[in-house]
Amino acid sequence: MGDFNTIVSINEKNGGSNRLTPAITEFRDCLLEAELVDLRYKGIFFTWNNQSFGEACSAKKLDRVLANSFWHSIFPQLECTFLPQGGSDHNPMVVKLTITLNPHKAIPFKFFNAWCFHPHFFSIVDKQWKTFIHGTSMFQAIQKLKSLKQPLRDEYRDKFSNLKEKISKVKLELDRCQAELDHKTFDADLRNLKKTLSAEHSRLLLAEEDVIRQKSRITWLKLGDSNTSYFHKSFLSRSNSKRILSLTSTTGEPITTPEGIKAEALAFFKHLLGENPPPQHGQEILGPFITKTILPQHIPLLESIPTDLEIKQCIFSMSKDKAPGPDGFNAYFFH
Structure with missing residues (x-):
């Protein structure tokens, strides 16, 4: 972890030249060779800026926390937070090492x-x-x-x-x-x-x-x-x-416990969608927004029951790893 003084792609730069330099390609090749990837992170994206104004202003993601697959397998719940700069031209990085153990959940069925x-x-x-x-x-x-x-x-x-x-x-x-x-x-x-x-x-x-x-x-x-x-x-x-692993509440407070994350998500969507469904039917709500409809002669075709051959052709045209439903059986099982 630290300041690598270069970026992985031009998407990690805002302002200045967008030319792909040798330093960028060499750093990217180095990460591929070493099999290193960014640790899961949140917070500030551009971790450095030149403290200038106007067209001279430039910001880059120079600081990062890297780990290999072995590290990810041992510490799967770790994440990095990039904090505001403060008095420096770089953003400080905080890696959370506390592992929160989630309660055991039943593993859904999956066909292999x-x-x-x-x-x-x-x-x-x-x-x-x-x-x-x-x-x-x-x-x-x-x-x-x-x-x-x-x-x-x-x-x-x-x-x-x-x-x-x-x-x-x-x-x-x-x-x-x-x-x-x-x-x-x-x-x-x-x-x-x-x-x-x-x-x-x-x-x-x-x-x-x-x-x-x-x-x-x-x-x-x-x-x-x-x-x-x-x-x-x-x-x-x-x-x-x-x-x-964490959420930020509507008041700006970080939430890291599984119970707190669950409660905050539930409260957010209750506020967004409401606890009670609207009294109108779907057709009454969506009707004004639907400007194109099918012709009357096409309705019987949509309402007709598919044949066994049509069902078989549909299933066999699917990729073998696609699942027709949430039951865990993919298309390969039916093939």
Whole structure:
């Protein structure tokens, strides 16, 4: 942390020349090489200015707090605050090291594509899908998906947890087998064992990469290129950015406790939206603002029930990692 005397991009500068200098590109390349990213921060963005006026005024983000993925994994709730300058031409930085432990929350169900390649997957789905449920077709589908969650959790909780540890264990056994084959080249049992361990090692590697990729939501990289490290860093970055560690109240007071943040957010939206819904119907409220409507002959088309083929084409046209609903089953499950 400190004053690096340069910026990462021209977006971190206000005033003066917008030319991309060698110092900027070298600093950016240095951060990429060292795998350093900014610690989550709030407060003042431009941390330095030249104390001038008019066209001569210039402000830059020269000060920053950097950390690698290991630091983010150990201290996921840390954040930096850039305070007003005071008497200096730089803004002071304060890193909050107090870790607030949030109460345990139930983890929602999430379907992972790697489960499909496990030998018992289709038998589990087939068993739950053959269960008789009384009701409409849509109700039956929803209830069967709900009943399927717990058997999948029970089956794959252990098999797909601690994948890194399992990969290391299989790799160690594979290395030992290969070393022994160096002395027993024609041993059929050792060769079969090596084949089995190699297949298991490859399966676990792909499963780990696929699981982390889904968590990171990076869809533009293909599997099989050993992108696990990149996916893991992206996942940590997403997890850190989704956390709300502090808020500023309407009176300007900082709020850092989970209970206080929850109460402040609730009070803010109650004030913004009101506690009671308006008496008017949606059509009466939005009607004056809608200037274009569909033609009467198009209404039956919108009201018609889609065919099974249309539903299948819609689902199969979706990206495999997109979820049709909040139930945790993505499009790949239905593919």
